[in-house]
Amino acid sequence: MVLSSAPGKCILFGEHAVVYGQPAVAVAIDARIQVSLEESDSGWLIDGMSFDKQRHPHLDAMLKRMWTGDGGRPLSVNIESELFGAAGLGSSAAICSAVAAGLLNLRGTPADELPLSGIATTAHLAEAEAQGGRASPIDTSTATLGGAVLVSDKKETLADWQYTRDLRIDGQRRTWEVHKVELPQSISEASLVIGFSGRPGPTAQMVAKVAALLSNEPERMADIERIGNVTRAGTTALSLGNLQAVGIAMNECHRLLQGLGVSDDDLDRMVDAALPSSLGAKLTGAGGGGCMIALTTEPRRTAEEIELVGGRTMVSRLGAPGVRIETSD
Ligand code: MEV
Numbered sequence: 001m002v003l004s005s006a007p008g009k010c011i012l013f014g015e016h017a018v019v020y021g022q023p024a025v026a027v028a029i030d031a032r033i034q035v036s037l038e039e040s041d042s043g044w045l046i047d048g049m050s051f052d053k054q055r056h057p058h059l060d061a062m063l064k065r066m067w068t069g070d071g072g073r074p075l076s077v078n079i080e081s082e083l084f085g086a087a088g089l090g091s092s093a094a095i096c097s098a099v100a101a102g103l104l105n106l107r108g109t110p111a112d113e114l115p116l117s118g119i120a121t122t123a124h125l126a127e128a129e130a131q132g133g134r135a136s137p138i139d140t141s142t143a144t145l146g147g148a149v150l151v152s153d154k155k156e157t158l159a160d161w162q163y164t165r166d167l168r169i170d171g172q173r174r175t176w177e178v179h180k181v182e183l184p185q186s187i188s189e190a191s192l193v194i195g196f197s198g199r200p201g202p203t204a205q206m207v208a209k210v211a212a213l214l215s216n217e218p219e220r221m222a223d224i225e226r227i228g229n230v231t232r233a234g235t236t237a238l239s240l241g242n243l244q245a246v247g248i249a250m251n252e253c254h255r256l257l258q259g260l261g262v263s264d265d266d267l268d269r270m271v272d273a274a275l276p277s278s279l280g281a282k283l284t285g286a287g288g289g290g291c292m293i294a295l296t297t298e299p300r301r302t303a304e305e306i307e308l309v310g311g312r313t314m315v316s317r318l319g320a321p322g323v324r325i326e327t328s329d
Contacts, residue, residue: 001036001327001328002037002102002327004034004036004098004323004325004326005034005098005323005324006101006144006322006323006324007028007029007033007094007320007322008028008082008090009027009029009089009090009138009139009143009149010284010293011088011284012025012238012293013230013234013249013250014151014227015284015285016207016210016224016262016287017224017228017231018176019134019169019211020214020224021152021175021176022152022225022227022231023152023232024136024138025148025150025181025231025234026138026142026148026149026151027147027148027149027183027192027319028142028143028146028147028149028320028321028322029089029317030316031081031082031314032082032320033082033094033098036078036102037076037077037102038076039073039074040074040076043074044074045077046059046077046078047077047078048078058126058130059077059095060130061130062100062122063075063103066100066122067103072103077099079095084194084314085200087201087289087290088201088203088286088290089284089291090139092127093140096123096124096140096143097120098323100323101114101119101323102325105328111328116322116323117162119323120165123140123143123144124137124140124141125167127140134169134204135167136176142322143323145162145180146321146322147180147181147321148180148182148318149179149181150179150181151165151176151177152176153174153175153176154177155177156179158179158232158235158236159179160181161179162180164178183239183319184239184240185241187238187318188317188318189243190243190279190295190297191299191317191318192293192294192315192317192318193296193299193302193313193314193315194313194314195274195293195294195303195306195311196291196314197270197292198266198310198311199266199289200290201286201290202289203285203286206286207286209261209262210260210262213260213261220260223256223259231253233245233249234249234250234253243295243297244279247278247279247295250280250281250295251280251282253282254283257282262283263283264287264288264289267291267292269309270292270310270311271283271292272309274294274302274305274306277298277301277302277305278302279295279297280295281294292306294306299315
């Protein structure tokens with residue numbers, strides 16, 4: 001039996017724009033997905049029930065790539081989540097990453113020798129397959145590497161380059177350079193308060209909505225580029241520990257995402273409620289439901305303000321450990 005885990009993530013800057021090669025930065029959060037894998041004599045099981053591939057497309061895509069194709073025996077898979085589900089916090093990416101680590105460990109890779117770029121690659125391909133072909137590697141790389149991750153179509157001097165990922169999207173090959181952003185000690189003075197509207201954020205639909213907007217109004221690509229510029233400024237601020245400037249970049253991202261039509265009334269209400277006690281606030285992930293985040297030095301007050309307008313909240317530090325094997329026997 002192997003128990004593995006991977007963290008969820010929040011995108012600080014650059015969601016949607018990253019699908020078009022602009023930089024984006026995400027941080028791993030304290031809430032994790034835990035996956036246990038065990039050989040099963042009763043056929044394939046997920047959470048004790050028979051494995052319905054339609055309900056678990058990410059797991060199905062991972063198993064096809066890493067297990068069943070190589071004649072792996074049926075497994076009993078249990079998934080436990082500390083994340084709000086379908087909320088833009090990267091739960092499917094964390095599942096892919098934790099499953100990849102667990103399968104490698106079952107086949108004999110020691111826990112301290114996990115090939116992180118290989119795990120991130122397989123998890124990205126599986127997530128893209130389950131997400132209708134369009135997915136940047138930001139969620140899967142953050143779940144795998146942990147900490148703070150910057151993804152861009154070019155090697156950025158702002159951060160430490162780790163590996164290259166590529167994928168064919170809409171007939172075009174897209175390449176992303178994946179980096180880690182070193183977070184200074186002073187970052188621990190601030191927390192992220194995550195507010196969930198209670199409505200799921202449909203990632204594939206929102207990514208398709210932005211694709212349709214850009215195809216009907218190609219001049220809107222300028223907004224995608226603006227998000228990229230704000231992200232670079234925000235990343236510099238993040239690595240210098242300039243929390244005020246990180247907050248300003250987050251606010252600006254939210255304004256631009258509103259313009260792309262991916263925010264909604266619930267997200268805007270929570271962002272507005274959080275702002276008086278925060279350094280910055282924005283939707284995080286795909287939008288259209290899901291979550292917002294606020295960067296704050298008063299997490300309890302900010303959480304209360306978000307809850308007063310109907311949000312469910314969770315508090316996290318910025319940056320948590322990436323995928324890991326918890327136990328194996
Ligand atoms: C999803 O967490 C973020 C998006 O940018 C989609 C992606 O990067 O694949 C909306």
